[in-house]
Amino acid sequence: MDARSPRNSSGTATPGQRRGADHIAPDCAGQNFYAIDRGLRDLLAHYLTPDDFARLEPHFDRLGALAGNRLDELARIADKHPPVLYPRDRFGRDEDWIDYHSSYREMEQIAFGDFGFHAMSHRAGTLGMDRPLPAVAKYALQYLFVQAEFGLMCPISVTDTSIHLIRKFAAPSLQEYLLPKMLSGDVATMWKGTQFMTERAGGSDVGTIETVARHEDGEWRLYGDKWFCSHADAEVALLLARPEGAPAGTKGLALFALPRRLKDGSRNAYRIVRLKDKLGTRSMASGEILLEGALAYLVGKADQGLKQMMEQVNLSRLSHGVRASAMMRRCVNEAMVCARTRTAFGKTIIDYPLLRRQLLKITLPSEQSLSMFLFAADAMDRANAGSKDAENCLRILTPLLKFRACRDNIPVATGAMEVRGGNGYIEEWVQARLVRDAHIGVLWEGTSNINALDIITRAVGKTRAHKALQAELSKLLDEATAIPDPFRDRLRQTLDRTLTFAERVAAEPSQEEHARQAASALYHIASAVLMTSEAARPGTDARRALFARLVLEHRLSVKDPLAPKESGWEHAAAEILFSERKVAIGEIAKLLT
Ligand SMILES: Cc1cc2nc3c(=O)[nH]c(=O)nc-3n(C[C@H](O)[C@H](O)[C@H](O)COP(=O)(O)OP(=O)(O)OC[C@H]3O[C@@H](n4cnc5c(N)ncnc54)[C@H](O)[C@@H]3O)c2cc1C
Secondary structure, three states: OOOOOOOOOOOOOOHHHHHOOOOOOOOOOOOOOOOOOOOHHHHHHHHOOOHHHHHHHHHHHHHHHHHHHHHHHHHHHHHOOOOEEEEOOOOOOOOOOOOOOOHHHHHHHHHHHHOOOOOOOOOOHHOOOOOOOOHHHHHHHHHHHOOOOOOOHHHHHHHHHHHHHHHOOOOOOHHHHHHHHHHHOOOOOOOOEEEEEEEEEEEEOOHHOOOOEEEEEEEEEEEEEEEEEEEOOEEEEEEEEEEEEOOHHHEEEEEEEEEEOOOOOOOOOOOEEEOOOOOOOOOOOOOEEEEEEEEEEEOOOHHHHHHHHOOOOOOHHHHHHHHHHHHHHHHHHHHHHHHHHEEEEEEEEHHHHHHHHHHHHHHHHHHHHHHHHHHHHHHHHHHHHHOOHHHHHHHHHHHHHHHHHHHHHHHHHHHHHHHOOOHOOOOOOOOHHHHHHHHHOOOOOOHHHHHHHHHHHHHHHHOOHHHHHHHHHHHHHHHHOOOOOOHHHHHHHHHHHHHHHHHHHHHHHHHHHHHHHHHHHHHHHHHHHHHHHOOOOOOOOOHHHHHHHHHHHOOOOOOEEEEEEEEHHHHHHHHHHHHOOOOOOOHHHHHOO
16 A cells, blocks of 8 residues: 555545545545446447356456556556666676566566466467457456556557567467467566567668668577667567668568577577656656677568568557557546536536536547447457458558547546646646656657558558448448437538548648548547447447537537537536436437437
């Protein structure tokens, strides 16, 4: 228990807490983040088979309880005790190691040991399943975990994605060497993974990579300098390097697996020379690495390095979208608790129109991202089962989610901080950490511009993946017969206009400056259609359709800032949205037109 939570051993409030409770709004400590998330529960029941849902729900519930309790406490402590690099041992040998606080180690045990996050997509046996978990379940678990701890999700996810690449592209002998260690659930001995690409010359422009791979005595040896290396002390790093004599640019890059220790247990010839002093993700170690002839194993074909690595990048991008969604949910939960309990000028602050508007502004992107990531995860499950259409859909959904959810996370975190007032700026409360952590999402695994260009130039312009998305969204609208026709027509028309806009930007190099605008519009219309379709399903909370209308009005319509429209419907919608009551579509149908 840290200093922020002065509960006594019986778990009841201390006299100090009771005094404070007169004025200071509580936070979400002690809540079960699964139990309080109606949207998540409804959508999981829809996307998972009844059998999988019944088997996995106890684990969602267990992780939801941990995220609001022990994991949350550990995350807070780990953030305040960041990892420390020791470059040499006491004999002066360059035996570099990173020291982690016990709180981080306990979180590793929960993630890798108890839940097997890294292995759940790759083998049977995690969480009692007789086969690998569906992607929908994996990302839902990531979503619950990250509501407490963000930093560690990088090592968790990058271990998972490294295993994917090694299984898919490595030679059988390399698989036999690495996979049993990487898939192990024994945290003390397992090998975790990571991914090093970025160098000083370029992160976006990976074709500038200067690390060289030399073939010496039948082995590959790496020489170079990697500038951003998260999870710097992972036991296996996947990285890009240029074999001597290979062409310049991205074509000449090969993918290698770099073990931290050699087969005899000695240190491989690379050193972590420095850890970065970061704004956020402070529990996790990001460093700089000097490769001094390190032994590495070629993965797949030497001329396919970047193409293979992009599989890992895309899996990471999807996870980043999920992480942003998780942090937004935490922000919303915190803001709602605060808004319902804090009083000012004699009223609870949720009763003020301006504050309600602020709450809607942070809730909307959170709900959009929930619908988008579960739809993307479902597309992944369908793609894994062989659907080409789902694969194309996932191709565009992945950068859409990464781009927009990570951007939305920043104003949502700031908005949630503001709802708590001055206390939100104080590091004892989670809001300050959420604000710091929110910013990394627009940098790693591709900045906003790089993701927007991927969406418009490649996914729309080259792959034509938007056609698959269009087909799926149109089908969902056709099936949502419980929704009034005029609202569905409005969505259809907006979908058509958005796709026309995206195609025009993709086709005209002079329009590139609009790539972000077009990508945002695609995200917004897709999320509005999804939320409408979800609202129409029997058993699902129909309030999701109100969020869809808010998206249409506030993200996809022209507004005159000097003549705001009469928003009577919004007041009624806010009343229903804040009521915490599940509603049927009939009750809100009139608010959709
Ligand atoms: C905490 C942290 C951890 C990281 N961990 C890792 C890691 O583990 N492994 C790893 O490989 N990398 C890692 N990175 C690096 C990260 O992926 C890069 O910083 C990122 O890709 C951007 O690259 P850059 O820093 O070189 O910026 P640049 O590529 O120089 O970009 C600078 C600006 O130019 C813009 N820009 C670039 N090209 C274009 C274009 N064509 N059109 C429009 N705008 C453009 C970018 O959007 C950005 O705004 C990490 C970064 C951070 C901050």
